[in-house]
Amino acid sequence: xxxxxxxxxxxxxxxxxxxxxxxxxxxxxxxxxxxxxxxxxxxxxxxxxxxxxxxxxxxxxxxxxxxxxxxxxxxxxxxxxxxxxxxxxxxxxxxxxxxxxxxxxxxxxxxxxxxxxxxxxxxxxxxxxx
Amino acid sequence: xxxxxxxxxxxxxxxxxxxxxxxxxxxxxxxxxxxxxxxxxxxxxxxxxxxxxxxxxxxxxxxxxxxxxxxxxxxxxxxxxxxxxxxxxxxxxxxxxxxxxxxxxxxxxxxxxxxxxxxxxxxxxxxxxxxxxxxxxxxxxxxxxxxxxxxxxxxxxxxxxx
Numbered sequence: 001x002x003x004x005x006x007x008x009x010x011x012x013x014x015x016x017x018x019x020x021x022x023x024x025x026x027x028x029x030x031x032x033x034x035x036x037x038x039x040x041x042x043x044x045x046x047x048x049x050x051x052x053x054x055x056x057x058x059x060x061x062x063x064x065x066x067x068x069x070x071x072x073x074x075x076x077x078x079x080x081x082x083x084x085x086x087x088x089x090x091x092x093x094x095x096x097x098x099x100x101x102x103x104x105x106x107x108x109x110x111x112x113x114x115x116x117x118x119x120x121x122x123x124x125x126x127x128x129x130x
Numbered sequence: 131x132x133x134x135x136x137x138x139x140x141x142x143x144x145x146x147x148x149x150x151x152x153x154x155x156x157x158x159x160x161x162x163x164x165x166x167x168x169x170x171x172x173x174x175x176x177x178x179x180x181x182x183x184x185x186x187x188x189x190x191x192x193x194x195x196x197x198x199x200x201x202x203x204x205x206x207x208x209x210x211x212x213x214x215x216x217x218x219x220x221x222x223x224x225x226x227x228x229x230x231x232x233x234x235x236x237x238x239x240x241x242x243x244x245x246x247x248x249x250x251x252x253x254x255x256x257x258x259x260x261x262x263x264x265x266x267x268x269x270x271x272x273x274x275x276x277x278x279x280x281x282x283x284x285x286x287x288x289x290x291x292x
Contacts, residue, residue, distance in 0.1 A: 037149075041242070041244040042152075066156045066187050068153060
């Protein structure tokens with residue numbers, strides 16, 4: 001079974017930095033790459049994503065729904081490929097930890113759950129909630 | 131949300147943007163200025179997969195997807211009477227078709243046109259082919275106002291063809 005790869009497609013340098021920071025935490029990874037949409041047309045984004053992921057199992061992580069990384073990556077994917085929006089470091093760490101032992105569909109669902117777990121509010125210990 | 135849209139920005143604005151419908155349109159224009167947003171593109175209008183993709187992204191935005199011919203029909207009828215309408219086309223060639231067909235925009239904005247072989251970069255995110263330059267020059271000669279603008283609150287700059 002081919003291990004699922006990750007392509008992080010974002011505005012500007014965000015994806016590159018996310019990949020770099022995750023590797024800083026968990027070490028260098030294979031098939032763990034980033035792509036910026038800066039300066040690319042709608043068609044060029046789709047072509048670039050397709051060129052990078054081919055027909056291999058891949059999750060394409062994007063920053064925001066409704067924007068070109070998500071829209072054009074969605075046009076590029078096929079079987080055993082998925083786009084997940086709202087990428088964050090926790091989601092990518094979970095991906096690295098689980099991609100070798102969790103089936104593709106379950107892995108995609110898990111990324112959404114684990115990404116959401118990173119979103120929470122913290123209050124100062126001595127402060128009452130308003 | 132920061133700067134306000136320019137007060138003189140009204141009517142039909144045609145935006146030339148090869149990224150079609152994307153983040154700047156959703157957050158900057160659809161939520162910040164436009165009462166209607168239309169994407170005029172033959173590939174998107176005629177390909178069911180592409181159409182579904184953009185329909186999903188444009189859900190909740192007043193407007194929709196048109197072919198270039200449909201956009202011409204729509205704006206021949208409405209003329210300049212529409213209020214705060216953004217119409218996106220993906221290339222200068224489509225812009226020319228729209229205007230040759232009889233649509234009359236109040237303003238034309240060049241927003242994102244990617245680089246490529248034989249293109250000249252005229253602004254940070256705008257590169258034009260020789261044919262694009264000719265189209266823009268002809269439209270300017272015909273009296274159309276063409277500027278570089280990304281967002282409703284951005285400063286604008288007139289397009290100067292080299």
